[in-house]
Amino acid sequence: MRFRERIQMTRRGYGLIRKYCPGLLPAKVSAAAADTLIPFVSIWFSARIINEISGERKIQRIAVYVVLTVLAGFALSMIKNALNKVAEEKESGMWNYFPKIFSDKQLNMDYSDLEDQEIQKQKQKAEENLYMFGNGLAQLVWDTAGLVQAVVGIVASVALTASLFLARSGNAAVDSPVWIPVAILLVGVAGIGTGKLRKKEETVFEQWTEGTVWFNRTFMFFGHTLYDDLSRAMDVRIYRQDKIADREMEKLDKHNREDNGSIQKMSVYPALTEMIRGLCNGLCYVYVVIKAAMGAFPVGSIVQYVGALIKLVQSCAELVNANSGNIIYTEHLKKLFAYLDIPCKKKQGDYRPDPEKVHTIEFKNVSFRYPGSEQSVLKNVNVTITPGKKLALVGANGAGKTTFVKLLCRLYDPEEGQILLDGRDIKEYDSKEYIKLFSYVFQDFKLFSLSLGENIAAATEYDTEKALECIKKVSFEERYRDMQDGLDTCLYRDIAEDGVMISGGEAQKIALARALYKDAPIVVLDEPTAALDPIAEAQVYSDFGKLVDHKTAIYVSHRLSSCRFCDTILVFDHGEIVQTGSHEELVNKRDGKYYELWNAQAKYYV
Ligand code: ADP
Numbered sequence: 001m002r003f004r005e006r007i008q009m010t011r012r013g014y015g016l017i018r019k020y021c022p023g024l025l026p027a028k029v030s031a032a033a034a035d036t037l038i039p040f041v042s043i044w045f046s047a048r049i050i051n052e053i054s055g056e057r058k059i060q061r062i063a064v065y066v067v068l069t070v071l072a073g074f075a076l077s078m079i080k081n082a083l084n085k086v087a088e089e090k091e092s093g094m095w096n097y098f099p100k101i102f103s104d105k106q107l108n109m110d111y112s113d114l115e116d117q118e119i120q121k122q123k124q125k126a127e128e129n130l131y132m133f134g135n136g137l138a139q140l141v142w143d144t145a146g147l148v149q150a151v152v153g154i155v156a157s158v159a160l161t162a163s164l165f166l167a168r169s170g171n172a173a174v175d176s177p178v179w180i181p182v183a184i185l186l187v188g189v190a191g192i193g194t195g196k197l198r199k200k201e202e203t204v205f206e207q208w209t210e211g212t213v214w215f216n217r218t219f220m221f222f223g224h225t226l227y228d229d230l231s232r233a234m235d236v237r238i239y240r241q242d243k244i245a246d247r248e249m250e251k252l253d254k255h256n257r258e259d260n261g262s263i264q265k266m267s268v269y270p271a272l273t274e275m276i277r278g279l280c281n282g283l284c285y286v287y288v289v290i291k292a293a294m295g296a297f298p299v300g301s302i303v304q305y306v307g308a309l310i311k312l313v314q315s316c317a318e319l320v321n322a323n324s325g326n327i328i329y330t331e332h333l334k335k336l337f338a339y340l341d342i343p344c345k346k347k348q349g350d351y352r353p354d355p356e357k358v359h360t361i362e363f364k365n366v367s368f369r370y371p372g373s374e375q376s377v378l379k380n381v382n383v384t385i386t387p388g389k390k391l392a393l394v395g396a397n398g399a400g401k402t403t404f405v406k407l408l409c410r411l412y413d414p415e416e417g418q419i420l421l422d423g424r425d426i427k428e429y430d431s432k433e434y435i436k437l438f439s440y441v442f443q444d445f446k447l448f449s450l451s452l453g454e455n456i457a458a459a460t461e462y463d464t465e466k467a468l469e470c471i472k473k474v475s476f477e478e479r480y481r482d483m484q485d486g487l488d489t490c491l492y493r494d495i496a497e498d499g500v501m502i503s504g505g506e507a508q509k510i511a512l513a514r515a516l517y518k519d520a521p522i523v524v525l526d527e528p529t530a531a532l533d534p535i536a537e538a539q540v541y542s543d544f545g546k547l548v549d550h551k552t553a554i555y556v557s558h559r560l561s562s563c564r565f566c567d568t569i570l571v572f573d574h575g576e577i578v579q580t581g582s583h584e585e586l587v588n589k590r591d592g593k594y595y596e597l598w599n600a601q602a603k604y605y606v
Helices: 003-020 024-054 059-108 117-133 137-166 179-228 230-238 242-258 260-293 299-340 401-408 431-435 452-457 464-473 477-482 504-518 534-547 583-587 593-602
Strands: 361-369 376-385 390-395 416-421 438-441 522-526 552-557 568-573 576-581
Touching (some): 003 137, 003 299, 568 583
Parallel strands (some): 390 568, 438 522
């Protein structure tokens, strides 16, 4: 990546950190600066004390230096510790904030992109790299601290070494200014050499982490999830899937044994780094000692110059490290930003539906194919849904009923044709306002590990009376009376230890209560009753139909009996609406699809 792009990526990374982890960077930077300065203070004072001891030996001055050394050390340590504490707290918090970056993006991206394998892989890779190795944003935070240490270290050590070259020994060769570039060269070689080695180490690490993403994922699944996840426990026992898990874990063991090469390689680089650094430092010391022996400065200054030179080499190496680190993390940031920059392709207008109006919906020649799929799932669908009517979508599994509903709520846009709300294309509406018109209960609805009230209201602040009313309407009252904390009872035990476990049927009633609570003018029930038998399902549908009598309601089921009470039934077959009419009209058409399906299913209802 070019330097300019790296700067851009780094700045954008800082922007993201500032937004999601406010205060983290200032805390890290000031802690790093304080941390770097402390040794310089002690180097400077030690030199003064030794110079005094080897020179005039004024007790009073020595005492002042000692007291100042102790006080300055104490004060700086206090500041450093306080800053470090803040920085550590902020840093541990950053791991809680990072997921928000991904969830914000997921929430705001097109629904169709959530199903796009490539996009989701892109996200997964960025997440795994960040959470497992800190690659990208976390490394940016750590390396920024490293960069500050390098810069503060270089400035402070140059300030302490400058007088080394100005001091005169009387010997022209030793005092020659030529030693300045020589020293810079040595420090540079040590620094750059160290940096280059670190880059090599990082490259091996990069290759190694490519493999470990797979390794960790497989390990987490076969080592933990397979056994910890209750929803899998039954299948694992019945089909003895633990044997497959053992086999996969053996593969991981084998991978581990073969992988030792990379780890050994990585440990060679730090050793080489130390060697180069030691050599260059040593040559610099020779110069300092010769100059001191020739009387250019007192013996205490040796401590200052040697100490400062060690720090200078170290800081230069840190600067090179910061640069190599930047090359690496900007590559990761680039991948993260590529994911975060995925545009919302879904167009939306700013038209707001009139809340006072009863709404008519019209599907006009609508055809649809799922992204990446060859097959049309809906073909030339035409239907008008008039306000207040009960509409049933029936048909075999896979006929296209749920897809119809997904298009209606704009999770996807039609490939051809239009969906109109009150005569206006739904793309022209503000999508947040548009979605307010609907209450949905999906096949695979999800409740959260929150309180019952929060689940029903889908909000933390809610109208208690209204929530209780909805509980009554969906016949959840009896179970509700057993719940000791009433609406504050927590569902499930993911978060609250005393959370209440609820059955599938109870969860479904809560989901229905949530749909009632929203009180939207159009209600959609998409087979949330899959766990019930056909007769119970038919009961739920017709009871719910009575509850939302004045609203437009759309019921989806592959069980025909559930929807008998509806005004109009749309019969789906292979993505097409093949019949429309009431149950009585359709059941008598002996050559129709409805008649065929009805007879096939009738045995359940007789
Ligand atoms: P129904 O609700 O009538 O059972 P769906 O509308 O769910 O049917 O599915 C219709 C067809 O679309 C099925 O063949 C199904 O496999 C396919 N399908 C559903 N969802 C997706 C998806 N996200 N990506 C690709 N194909 C899908």
